[in-house]
Amino acid sequence: MNLTSISQTFSVNFNYKLHFTNGLFELSNPFFINLIREYQNDGQVKLIIVVDKNVSDANSNLLDDISSYTLAHNAHIDLKEIIKVVGGEASKNKQANVERIWKSINEKSICRHSFVIVIGGGAVIDMVGYAAATAHRGVKLIRVPTTVLAQNDAAVGVKNSVNAFEKKNFIGTFTVPYAIINDFDFLKTLDQRDWISGVAEALKVALIKDADFFEFIQNNAKQLSDRKMQAMAPLIYKCAEIHMHHISQGGDPFENGSSRPLDFGHWAAHKLEQMTNYELRHGEAVAKGIALDVTYSYLIGLIDEQTLNQILEVFYTVGFDLALPISNTKTVDKLLKGIEEFREHLGGRLTITLISGIGKKHDVHQIDKERMQQAIALRSIEQQLFS
Known part of the structure; x- marks a missing residue:
């Protein structure tokens, strides 16, 4: 029997959006619930929300606001857990941080039709994105970047990673997030650096x-x-726009x-x-x-x-x-x-x-x-x- 090679080519279309808002979890802001309902309008969607500890420390009402918001919309949102994780590059240096997210995804029965929401700086978004991308071969991820760097660069692309062998981003994935939400209110609490x-x-x-x-x-x-927002907001928008155009039009x-x-x-x-x-x-x-x-x-x-x-x-x-x-x-x-x-x-x-x-x-x-x-x-x- 003479067997020949089998060759197949296919392409997959990806679509993801970067949104802008203020006061994402204020009860008067319908943006987040509309995003969830856009995905599934009937029944509840399960979520776990991972929050950068630096962000929750700087925004003392954040966790209460998240709980109040999801409770107010519990016909469509089934919030399983809010997890606080260490902020900054340290979050990417320990496998235990990834395993903590995997454990929650497993124990809370987060499936590929559920969402992991990550709120934080670029390093935490990288780490949580890697955990979400590797659980069930990919759980849907919504990124809520909270620093200038994350809003205009780190959270805009399709990369997720952790550090290993004293090398930055040694382990990671390319995975397209379901959505990115830039809430400019988070920037107000940043230190100057x-x-x-x-x-x-x-x-x-x-x-x-x-x-x-x-x-x-x-x-x-x-x-x-x-710290003039009238200068920073258009800078973030333009920088993010260039990054997203490069990803979609750059051919690689x-x-x-x-x-x-x-x-x-x-x-x-x-x-x-x-x-x-x-x-x-x-x-x-x-x-x-x-x-x-x-x-x-x-x-x-x-x-x-x-x-x-x-x-x-x-x-x-x-x-x-x-x-x-x-x-x-x-x-x-x-x-x-x-x-x-x-x-x-x-x-x-x-x-x-x-x-x-x-x-x-x-x-x-x-x-x-x-x-x-x-x-x-x-x-x-x-x-x-x-x-």
């Missing part, structure tokens, strides 16, 4: 994709530093290739987070990583002195500290190890995104080690090249 941290991701996409967006950030840098939503332009500045950022035991916020590390890579772009002749200083000045005005935590040759070598780890994480050929101008990305496939060491030295002493 978290308020400005997410601006780094907006500057990232502006620098590689949209010169007009960079100009908006430049013109509003002081207002962003001063699950990153099968070796290029990740939206990770501009991230090879260093990921390593800096690990080197500082995650004391750096992700956005803070991204700001440092972008500053390093634009300095390197200058040193190899991709951008001029004026462009470099223009970019750095915007970061400084927003409030970022761009100094690298580098004190000796050993730490320089440790940071440079992040280049190979980045290639390994992507797989295949090394691809590092730089810029050849504002709004103009430029991919390179090798790094001049001597020039990069020079860039690291310049960024380690916290000065503009031509002050």
Whole structure:
């Protein structure tokens, strides 16, 4: 018997939406219940809600508001449990946090027609998303990001992950959330570090994709530093829009290739987070990583002195500290190890995104080690090249 290969091709359409509201769990706000009823109008939908402890601590009425809201709509919502989890990058470092979500999904009989709702910063959303994506091969997830970084970047995409082997996002999935809900009221309780941290991701996409967006950030840098919502809200919207368009129109939503332009500045950022035991916020590390890579772009002749200083000045005005935590040759070598780890994480050929101008990305496939060491030295002493 001569057997030949069987080949089949299929495609799957994904649809997910990013919504905007204020006061998500206020009784007068019908948005959340309408979203649930849109999925299933007859009978109850089972939910478990996972809340970042940092968020519940900062919003003292949140858990009571959730309980009151779901009770008021108990004809359609069957709230099984509210779980508080540790916030920040620490949430992604212990398998026990994932197992706690799995345990609740199992014990509360959460099925693939139920929902896991996660309310928190990007790290908690990553961790809970991974747990939901791997239980029953995928329980429906609704993300409610509560930081600038999560609302404009971390919660917008299709990635979920936890850390392992001292590597960020080593274990994870690509899973499309059912919905994302940005409630701007959560941003009011952020401390200053978290308020400005997410601006780094907006500057990232502006620098590689949209010169007009960079100009908006430049013109509003002081207002962003001063916590003006009239500047932050359009920044979040535009940044999220660019991210979602990239995912849907970029042709590689699950990153099968070796290029990740939206990770501009991230090879260093990921390593800096690990080197500082995650004391750096992700956005803070991204700001440092972008500053390093634009300095390197200058040193190899991709951008001029004026462009470099223009970019750095915007970061400084927003409030970022761009100094690298580098004190000796050993730490320089440790940071440079992040280049190979980045290639390994992507797989295949090394691809590092730089810029050849504002709004103009430029991919390179090798790094001049001597020039990069020079860039690291310049960024380690916290000065503009031509002050």
